Amino acid sequence: MADKCDLCLLGLIILSSLLTGTSGYDHVFISFGENVSLSCNNALSDCNSTTWIYSNSFSDSAEVDLITGGIKNKDSERHERLSLESDCSLNIKNVTEEDYGLYTCRQYVNGKQGPDADVSLHVLHVSVSSSSSSSSSSSSSQTEISPGHSVTLSCQLYTDTGFSCDYWVRYVGVELLWVNQAGVDLKTDSRYQILSSSDQYRCIILTLTTTLLNEDDNREWRCQLTHRDQLETSVRYTVKYSAQANTTTPDTDSYHSNTITKGHKTHNY
Numbered sequence: 001m002a003d004k005c006d007l008c009l010l011g012l013i014i015l016s017s018l019l020t021g022t023s024g025y026d027h028v029f030i031s032f033g034e035n036v037s038l039s040c041n042n043a044l045s046d047c048n049s050t051t052w053i054y055s056n057s058f059s060d061s062a063e064v065d066l067i068t069g070g071i072k073n074k075d076s077e078r079h080e081r082l083s084l085e086s087d088c089s090l091n092i093k094n095v096t097e098e099d100y101g102l103y104t105c106r107q108y109v110n111g112k113q114g115p116d117a118d119v120s121l122h123v124l125h126v127s128v129s130s131s132s133s134s135s136s137s138s139s140s141s142q143t144e145i146s147p148g149h150s151v152t153l154s155c156q157l158y159t160d161t162g163f164s165c166d167y168w169v170r171y172v173g174v175e176l177l178w179v180n181q182a183g184v185d186l187k188t189d190s191r192y193q194i195l196s197s198s199d200q201y202r203c204i205i206l207t208l209t210t211t212l213l214n215e216d217d218n219r220e221w222r223c224q225l226t227h228r229d230q231l232e233t234s235v236r237y238t239v240k241y242s243a244q245a246n247t248t249t250p251d252t253d254s255y256h257s258n259t260i261t262k263g264h265k266t267h268n269y
Helices: 002-020 165-172
Strands: 025-031 036-038 050-055 064-068 082-084 090-092 101-109 117-130 150-158 174-179 193-197 202-211 220-227 230-239 255-261 266-268
Touching: 025 036, 025 230, 036 117, 064 082, 117 220, 117 230, 150 174, 150 220, 165 174, 165 202, 174 202, 202 220
Parallel strands: 025 117
Antiparallel strands: 025 266, 036 090, 050 064, 050 101, 082 090, 101 117, 117 150, 150 202, 174 220, 193 202, 220 230, 230 255
């Protein structure tokens, strides 16, 4: 009886898809290091018929089955960070920039495949580099931060949707901003050089470059991702000098970074 109900529901989903011309395409924005839950909008009565598939057009590998028949695929590189909710939503812990891409929730009932429910995950990440270091990293242990040195913070939006960056900025209304502790756009302060660019993997790259001052100790800078002027997620960096900040010895505690998020939202375009 349950199989018959699932088949009826599957038929309704297919009919709805044919009538609307879409199986649903959701977009989720999240920051590096956060946890995220991706909804399965075509879930049936249980998750035994649910398969989650990951794909990325920039990856060397083909599609990867993360969940098959409600069971986690342990061969997946990220399987330890994945879990399935009772409503068949896919949970990802400690998101990295490598997690961006397309996640497809697919239903199978008695061998018949229903329409896909796609969720595109976009990841916001910030890296830091200093004039005293040739490397670039988001880890404080690899970058010396002290007064008089130039520091560059690179805020990057990783996205893989098939849409151009111009589409995201002009038509969807996605924007990156560097702001201070009071939320004031740092473009208004001539002390900061802020440049925008993009590349194959990162749709928007917004860099902030400045020379550190003594009074910058404990100063906070934040990269915000907004969608139509509404905050989606953000990454915060706080400068922290050690007692020996003016020496040339790298200080593993000289730069402390935290990631904060305003509860990710799901959008359909």
